[in-house]
Amino acid sequence: MTEPRKPAATGHGYHLAVMADEIAEYLMIDPAGTYVDATMGGGGHAARIVSMLGEHGALIGLDRDSEAVQRNRATFADDKRVRVEQAEFSRLGEFVPVDSAAGALFDLGVSSRQLDARERGFSFQPGTALDMRMGSQGATAADLLGSWDEWELSSVFRRNADIIEARRLARLILQAVESGAEMNSDLLRKAVEKLPGVRGDNRNQLLARVFQAIRMEVNDEMGQVESGLKAAVAALRKGGRICVLSYHSVEDRKVKETFAEFEKECVCPERQPVCNCGRNHRKLIKILRKPGLPTDAETGRNPRARSAKLRVMERV
Numbered sequence: 037m038t039e040p041r042k043p044a045a046t047g048h049g050y051h052l053a054v055m056a057d058e059i060a061e062y063l064m065i066d067p068a069g070t071y072v073d074a075t076m077g078g079g080g081h082a083a084r085i086v087s088m089l090g091e092h093g094a095l096i097g098l099d100r101d102s103e104a105v106q107r108n109r110a111t112f113a114d115d116k117r118v119r120v121e122q123a124e125f126s127r128l129g130e131f132v133p134v135d136s137a138a139g140a141l142f143d144l145g146v147s148s149r150q151l152d153a154r155e156r157g158f159s160f161q162p163g164t165a166l167d168m169r170m171g172s173q174g175a176t177a178a179d180l181l182g183s184w185d186e187w188e189l190s191s192v193f194r195r196n197a198d199i200i201e202a203r204r205l206a207r208l209i210l211q212a213v214e215s216g217a218e219m220n221s222d223l224l225r226k227a228v229e230k231l232p233g234v235r236g237d238n239r240n241q242l243l244a245r246v247f248q249a250i251r252m253e254v255n256d257e258m259g260q261v262e263s264g265l266k267a268a269v270a271a272l273r274k275g276g277r278i279c280v281l282s283y284h285s286v287e288d289r290k291v292k293e294t295f296a297e298f299e300k301e302c303v304c305p306e307r308q309p310v311c312n313c314g315r316n317h318r319k320l321i322k323i324l325r326k327p328g329l330p331t332d333a334e335t336g337r338n339p340r341a342r343s344a345k346l347r348v349m350e351r352v
């Protein structure tokens with residue numbers, strides 16, 4: 037018999053798990069069920085899930101970041117109910133059989149550890165090389181900035197971060213790239229500083245959105261969200277729950293749109309006058325009508341929780 041676990045560690049120092057109480061409440065419908073943590077990160081949510089599992093329960097954890105995977109393998113080394121895989125969550129179906137999971141959690145974006153570790157290249161700190169890969173494969177931010185033209189870069193800014201000054205900003209950045217400026221955080225900061233009329237806090241917010249837009253492209257974040265959520269819905273058994281934490285409007289929109297497809301009863305083409313599909317295609321219902329938000333107490337403790345939105349759905 038497996039020893040009862042201590043209550044969840046929250047991954048302090050690496051990443052503080054966001055809305056962990058709410059997620060535990062909505063996700064953990066069956067102690068004997070199999071759960072998927074698609075974004076293990078510092079393992080805070082994973083520890084909470086494991087603390088609520090019975091002897092026959094299981095957790096399959098994924099992360100694309102090898103450092104996060106190593107950390108979680110070490111944390112859960114003695115617990116046979118936990119399996120940790122290094123993989124993008126779009127590959128979730130390779131690890132979790134169809135119709136088998138009682139719950140799946142997606143805590144999107146980057147961890148505090150990834151943001152703070154200078155060598156990972158997500159940070160605004162002066163002189164940070166532009167890497168931004170959550171894993172270790174594929175093109176870095178610097179590679180992509182060296183390959184995009186003005187139209188491509190401005191579409192990245194519009195698509196991923198709703199940046200209005202996208203065209204002018206893209207031109208300023210690519211001028212700096214072409215002049216041979218070093219590919220680091222200073223290049224992006226200086227380009228933002230050159231934009232007329234952007235000052236103080238607005239400048240910092242814009243810089244954050246520039247980083248966000250490029251990071252999302254480097255990691256194909258929107259493609260991953262769509263295919264990851266679809267794979268998770270296929271993996272859920274009836275009554276199984278899916279919880280998704282998103283941290284900005286573009287991410288949340290993608291989650292909402294992907295779920296909306298699974299909420300439709302009718303899948304006939306829009307222009308077809310009469311339904312002949314049987315109107316029985318709904319796979320998900322909302323458990324929360326509006327996205328859940330963190331409490332003031334939580335955002336006081338953890339400012340990075342401020343922008344979090346929690347969506348919870350159930351497989352029908």
Ligand SMILES: C[S@@+](CC[C@H](N)C(=O)[O-])C[C@H]1O[C@@H](n2cnc3c(N)ncnc32)[C@H](O)[C@@H]1O
Pocket residue numbers: 046047051052053054074075076077078079080081082098099100101104123124125126143144145146147148170260261264
């Ligand atoms: C916000 S953190 C998760 C924090 C975690 N819930 C905790 O309690 O510490 C997001 C994690 O998801 C991982 N990640 C992001 N996109 C991913 C993807 N497409 N596939 C697998 N892992 C991903 C990141 O590497 C990062 O470790």
